[in-house]
Amino acid sequence: MNAVIIEDEYLAASELERLLGEVAPDVAILAKLDSVSESVKWLRKNKVDVIFMDIHLGDGQSFDIFEQVEITVPVIFITAYDEYALKAFKYQGIDYILKPFDKDELMNALSKLDSLSATNAPFPAASLTVYQERFLVTVGTKMKSVAIGDVAYFMADGKYLVLFTRDGQNFILDQTISGIESKLNPTRFFKINRKFIISYDAIKEMVKYSNSRIKIILSPLPPSGIEAIVSSERIQEFKQWLNQ
Template sequence: MDILIIEDEKPAATRLERLLKSYNDQINVLDKIDSVKKAIKWLQSNQPQLIFMDIQLADGLSFEIFEHVDIQAPVIFTTAFDEYALKAFKVNSIDYLLKPIDEDELDAAFKKLDRLAGNHQPKSNTLDQINQAMAMLTNKYKSRFVIKVGEHIKSIAVNDIQYFFSRDKASFCCADEGKNYLLDYSIEQIEGMLDPEKFYRINRKYLVSLKAIEDIISYSNSRLRIVLKHCSDKDVVVSRERVNDFKGWLDR
């Protein structure tokens, strides 16, 4: 079986490929692709027999791929989202696996694929179910993050977070009390989990809430410098290409 993996986390893609080949040495992984844009280009000229597809990629939700490419192969989604939001996937040739994927779940997915072989649903129905699931996911924003404090695990509400930032290839949130906490997601992933009415990505490093902004100052090259609460970084700048959109976000 020729399989395509669409996954933006390299360790996860490598692990999945290893699991697949361990499950069946006749499996051929055609390619591992890490973005919506690359997947669209690849699928416009190739058709695998099965696709393992992460839902949230660095440049958007993988559902966008279906808007540009006529995908005939069955799809098994891989995701960290909770089961409630993914009930729409439990139909015919569409399935999902929660990360981290284990061998038993992979085995169950292939057995389901075998059962459904030849039982093809009209494409329009499949796309309707994908759109339904997309709506569920995009309207269900994260309300809490699990953080580690020393040897302890605790949960912090999104409403208690001032802003998110990246530093030394790691992501953090700054809480209302001014403490910073390490998170297990990239800034790109966090951005997709949050209500865009409440948080705005001002540049590659910072994702801020309105309540975190103490001052906005005109800066060089038509940019804006932002003064954030509990932030010692004096170079928090809205990139020039985002200034107009940022002003629009402020004016909602």
């Protein structure tokens, strides 16, 4: 199995190569690259089976590489920063290892790689995901299909889940907010707290709130007295979602 290490710290790259030699001697390191520009140039001319990639490089973030060259192989991210995990899995990531790491963590990542290879399935599997495009709702005795492009947000209201459209209508769905989250395209919708999943297009304004949280002004507005506040545990992922 051929691999490349993209890491701007010489000692970190050398240590990773050493550990790989111990736990996976069948992995051949073809190159160690330390910048976005060097990685793009190398990947345009060479093929590998897996990439070990840090996130912060000398001339930018490794995510910039994906904007300049097509990468279709699994990527194992190894970084000192925990705030990029969500974004990493949108860029071919199969594992996200935080520095400093040990041999067991590296072996676990390699096991995931082996499992993926054993299925002979095209990578990434996420690209095969089909998200829901329409929602069947009931209006009195009539039925209606609401296209996903018309959805502003979903709001949990007690035991009900309410779909709000961009033109101000609302419909009760026979689903739960946790159940519907996996059916929505994550680049388009984000669950800001236990009550709301919002569409990017429904964000009218964002203002700072207490305890470093963010208040979202939605369009259309939620029912009177209800505010859309990004929960503290979702702040970092929300910022990443806005910045992708």
